[in-house]
Amino acid sequence: MYEDEPVTQDPHPLTRHMQQLTDRARAFDRRRPLVWDALLTGFFVVAAGTDYAGGGWRNVAQNTDLPDWLIVVLTFGMSLPLLWRRRRPVTVLAVIVAFSVVNSGSGALLQIALVELIVLFNIALRLPLRTLGWAGLMMTVPLVVGAVRYPKGSWDQQIVPQVWAYAIVALLGIAVRSRQDYTQALVERARQLEVERDQQARLAAAGERTRIAREMHDIIGHNLSVITGLADGGKYAAAKSPERAAQALDAIGSTSRQALAELRRLLDVLRDEAPEAVELAPQPALADLDRLIEGVRAAGLPVRSTFHGRAESLPQGQELTVYRVVQEALTNTMKHAGAGVTAAVDVDYADDGVRVTVTDSGGASRGVSSGESSGDSSSPGSGRGLKGMRERTALYEGTLEAGPTAGPAAGWRVHLHLPRPAAPHLNQTKESAQ
Template identity: 80%
Template sequence: MYDDERVTQASDPHPLTRHLQQLTQRARAFDRRRPLVWDVLLTAFFVVAAGVDYMGGGWRNIAVNTDLPGWLIAVLTLGMSVPLLWRRGRPMTVLAVMVGFGAVNSVTGALLQVALVQLIVLFNIALRLPLRTLGWAGVLMTLPVVAGTIRFPKGSWDQQILPQLWAYAIVGLLGIAVRSRQDYTRALVERARQLEVERDQQARLSAAAERTRIAREMHDIIGHNLSVITGLADGGRYAAARSPERAAQALDAIGSTSRQALAELRRLLDVLREEAAETAALAPQPALTDLDRLIDGVRAAGLPVRSTFHGRADSIPPGQQLTVYRVVQEALTNTMKHAGPGVTATVDVAYATDGVTVAVTDTGRGGVPSGSGRGLTGMRERTALYAGTIEAGPRPHPEPGWQVRLHLPRTTAPKESAQ
């Protein structure tokens, strides 16, 4: 609990920091909506500041030549401030114009402070254009400085040039840092978007897999039990005329099979109810110990089945037991539905150290009608969960009938849940 509190406190920014972040976000949002407004305000600020310096004569305090005409100072002032309005769309053109006026500013000895506005354009170049362009911009801005140093030398050249170069370098690096930060933020936003898309896709895939699993269970439960009920009903109808006791037994078996099918369906449908998820998870799934009951039900429906078991199933995982149970169930259901009259079936289950092998054969005409292969698809899907192999097809000539052979290797976990 204390660790969570420390993490929460560390992740919460200071109120002042949060307030500044909100103001920054609002300013950026306004700039994205109305960039011209911000450009006009910024340009107007520097034009007014430069105009105050010109009108008040403050430029004479640092000028080398104070006898320059007023019209020249006015032109230089406007020439190095008004182009700032187009700094985003054409930064290199704006810089070239400013450098031209800056060269006149340095050569004439006016040394107007408005020349520093070039640093804003340099920042925009570092922020938006390639680094090669930034290098050429630095060279271009150095020309007026060199010209002024040659025209009005004061002390050593490094005292006049190096401070300017350092200023250009710092502004350029600041633009690169802001650009890198923006690129990193955009990459994070894009990554978050991709993760959100992947999460939605994974949710859809999981939902589709769950629907497939439920459909497979519904097919196995309903298909098998209805086939057994149909067989019992047909047998009971024929027995009713000759042996009422046999007909009563068939009706009892139909009731028992129906109740079993309803119980399995209720367990399966409970999984879909969120409030009953925990209860549904406790419901037992069919296992290998239930094969005898399954085969007895098929026999009661009128299909003679001979079963043999080799080895012990103690170490078979529950998921594999369910797969074996469903494959045997589906194979016997197909035999009852498609093999024809007078057919017999055989179920052989062998447990070995390398896995479990199952063979279900019948002596009918074999095959599955076209368009009704959902059961075979379900068997293959269940087998694939445990990297097993399954073969379904006619028995080798001249033996009549159909066979299903399943092998599941020893494994500790399926590729996905088989429950």
């Protein structure tokens, strides 16, 4: 068994050098196409003129008694049209073929007639295949005229080799054209992938900004509401019970430090530091609900909490969703409910998922009569809090209901249901054990 040889990614230096020269030549041709056309045309005009001036054409001619003016006309008539071969290839070929017919019929047989192969290559490179077929038929006319006028051997000896040469040049042009189309398709695909990559990056950044904004809203909104409640309670207790006022101040300090710590952990994610330099801490979970409710009670809102069933392990994201929904609901109660209002938190761990119901005894609907909880105390009714709760719930295919309670008391009710996630790996384990 042979080991695979490593694949060299970098091209050979000679190949890279030739590719750079080719790219430069193509770039120059795109900037100044007339210069390259003039150089090519000038080369063949000089070559044809040298052939005429030296009399070399007489070595292959069938008729050496032709006048000089005819040779000059044929020389320039078949070489000068090359200047327009890329702009008018079919017209140029027609002109060259017309002179080539005279060339074959007169017996001059000037070798400059072979420049029609260059024009044929340009037609195969740029024009449809139907045009290429008509060009091939057009180029056989001088061959037939020469074979009829000056028969030399069999027809297949005079015509078939030339036809094969035309076919090879046409196939070469088609191959180069296919390669160019393939390269262009790769470049376009690469450009589309770059656009898609940038769009995905922007979408990811927008989603991350939304997530961070939601977390900051929940952290700041809840803790400020708790601090506000503690400050109001401490103000009233200062005159009658200085000890209660001192307890309120201690609670304010503790809540503020907790909020700052959570904000610092959240903002550390936005820094450009290495991951190991960021202080990590677990997100709030179901185990932190008791501490959350105790903090709300310390702020002055009586909260009754009831838990049904056994809190089995849930995904961290679902536990965070439950925590944030309870936090937002209690925060809205503290913001919008009046004095003497109580709240209740009921958590039910069932087989099909977890259900959470947060209610208050009245007044919480003020400022959010539209059915949207206000996440910003400065703009009641903006609906940011309820919108964030719905977004969190939708991530886990849950349902969220929020609205005023029925009855004479204008209370408020938030009900959350998160289905228990499927565990296919457990079923697979059971099947394999069987």
